[in-house]
Amino acid sequence: MHKDVAASSPLPLDAVPSRSAPIARVELDLDERFNFRTSVLSLDTAGLHWQAAGAVAQHWPIDPALRLTHQSRAGAGCLRLEGPDGTLALWRHTQSVNPAVQRLRDGFRRLLREREGASDSVADDATVICPVCKNPMPAQAEDCPHCERAAENPPSTWILLRLWRFAKPYKKQLILGFILTLVSTFATLVPPYITMPLMDKVLIPSQRGEGIDFAVASMYLGALLGSALLAWALGYWRTYILALISERIGADLREVTFAHLLGLSLEYFGGKRTGDLIARIGAETDRLCVFLSLQLLDFATDLVMIVMTAAILVSIDPLLALVTLTPLPFIVWMAYLVRDKLRFGFEQINRTWAEVTNVLADTIPGIRVVKAFGQEQREIRRFTELNQKNLRMNDRVNRIWALFSPTVTLLTEFGLLIIWAFGIWQVGHGRVSVGVLSAFLAYISRFFTRIDSMSRFVSFTQQAAAGAKRIFDVLDCVPTVPQPNNPQPLGPIQGRIELRNVSFQHGSHTVLREIDLTIAPGEMIGLIGHSGSGKSTLANLICRFYDVSHGSITLDGRDIRSIGLADYRQHIGVVLQEPFLFFGTIAENIAYGRPGASRSEIITAARAANAHDFILRLPLGYDSLVGERGQSLSGGERQRISIARALLTNPSILILDEATSAVDSTTEKEIQKALDRLIEGRTTIAIAHRLSTLRKADRLVVLDQGLIVETGTHEDLMQRHGLYHHFYMNQIQAEEVA
Amino acid sequence: MVARLHQDANGTLHWLDRDGEDHAGVSLVRAFPLTAPDEAICVVGVHGNELHEFASLAALDDEQRRVIASALSDREFMPVIERINSVSRRWIPTVWAIDTDHGATDLALDSEEAIRRIDERTLLVRDARGICFLIKNYPELDRRSRRLLERFL
Known part of the structure; x- marks a missing residue:
């Protein structure tokens, strides 16, 4: 959330000339010598104003001779105002106010341009991006609504109530299940009740020598049998129905979470670890499912049972009932006490478990690196350490837990003791019959076993709540590349791409600045620059993996943010440095972008990608399986399959991100032939380290530190003797050495 | 000139292409041996380069089909x-x-x-x-x- 444009000013700004509303305002937090001191720098149409505590305010009017530059390094940024005779002023600040500083700098430059007469209609600051979560913020808002919402969600048992969203479709079955629970529980409570008349009307009279009334006895025995059978049948039905529902809720939860996860932007995946996400969708949903199907169900039954038992006991003999229930408050109090400790314990266990999964998700795909560097023992150690940590966490929880259960049992025994003592005394005084006492004893043993299992529920709830929190963490995440509402479908396109004043910030770091570039339909653009100069980011912005922070990107004159994502990406083909092949056949991999493609189309694409011949050499041709990382194929072969994949979708726009840099130069030539065929007639943006790859480019664009520094054909740029010339000469030298 | 596949007396497979050039020692490869065995049967030269593709067997005459069947049965072993x-x-x-x-x-x-x-x-x-x-x-x-x-x- 940003505090950089704080509304309250601690400093008086009275020594300044007449002022309009500020365009940008920064609370600087460092002085010239990097000491932590605050001062305020603001910009309005009159110019720049600076005020430090205990110093005279300074003012610079907007003057075309002035230049305002900004650099940031090692956590601190520096804003420098330069005049014709050198530096006029220098302001330092920490990264936390970076976005505001950049806004101020951009505003200053815009004012300068306006002063020079160049009307500037492109720049728009309407959308402000939150520096924390990267979501667009309402123009006037101080705090980002997305961040705020995340902060409002402390882990709590109440999070389980949010599962209602998934239970809602099964409302009817749930109600039926609950009614069945009530009835079947009631049926199980009948037998102890019958012990009362069995004792008082059959057994005790017979002891007195009155003989047994077999008719009455068999009636009661029949009732016992009947209620047992009824309880069995209803219990079966209930358990079945509720288990069915909870499995479905679990399945829905998994599907929704996975679908939501895939809808999230690339940025999210950049910050998450595979193992963690796998654990969330796999283990966590399963745990919730078990919780809903078994534990919650048991708990509901227990609760009904306890309430009903209490009611029956009170109806038989209120005083005896009161005595019987004395240990209950203690148990409830204990459960409450233990709850918090358990919850944190379980959340930690879940997190450790995710870390264990992370090691697997790291090590197995990276097995070649692990083996090549002989680091098996280290990975085993890492795994063991986490596994031990998991063990320790479990031990800690179990220590509390182990104490809890026997204590409940002890209290139960106390309860029984109390009833025996009190009951015998009562029977001795003739206040209750032996039948009533035996019924109480029968009830109470059920009652306390229920309490015991209910107390277990405390831990299950905490476990489930911890799991639910981790799932809702995913579900609450808003994609940073939002789908437009009701987008107009994109018809056939020409492929003209225009970038207007595009800037992109990652956190507080500006990756691209003020990029203006028009790419004509069918034109091939080569992007050149050092690594980190923003080439890949530019390609990612055009793919709309991220959204621009400022400015706009248009396709055939339409802002790409107004086009449906799937619709837009359908027209884009991407060939990456590391081709990814999914587990499946080669044919399936080629047809990944167009699952309906016919076999002859697949073959045609493979031929054009120079892949057909080597595919025929495989024992099962196009039906050969390629593994997760396509282990049986070489890098060049995999790359040609990914080119065939891009060819098959027949995209109008093509992005080649270092498509040939992972292979040797002979293979590169093979791939280059395939690429040349792919490029034909498509708007192409190619990124390459090897400049030879870009010989077909119509125009080369050289990027440096997020800015376009040179544009033109190879010959133009060579004549200019700039950065491109430097790159080219370097590479020629390197090749000569090789 | 009609391109044709034929087997000589030694059992070597020849592909006579449209230009009348004779490629000896060619082999037949099914592109989709499992999912569509009778579609896209390719004639591959000795260097692994594709010379021709029979998109479907249905379009061929009986004699060609027989040559193809016998050539394939010579190299394929996939018991059912x-x-x-x-x-x-x-x-x-x-x-x-x-x-x-x-x-x-x-x-x-x-x-x-x-x-x-x-x-x-x-x-x-x-x-x-x-x-x-x-x-x-x-x-x-x-x-x-x-x-x-x-x-x-």
């Missing part, structure tokens, strides 16, 4: 499992006693990945020797074979 008589164990590793269209044999299974589902009806079983066995129409196998098989799916 017709019956599973017994299994040594119900878990992997295991040895199945099977009847195939090439006669009865034993099949040793050594990994879970050895059984691959091609589609609803077809399974491919790769045994420890590396031979691929095909199970066509898996739901129509006899009851006993199906039962034995289902333990491994």
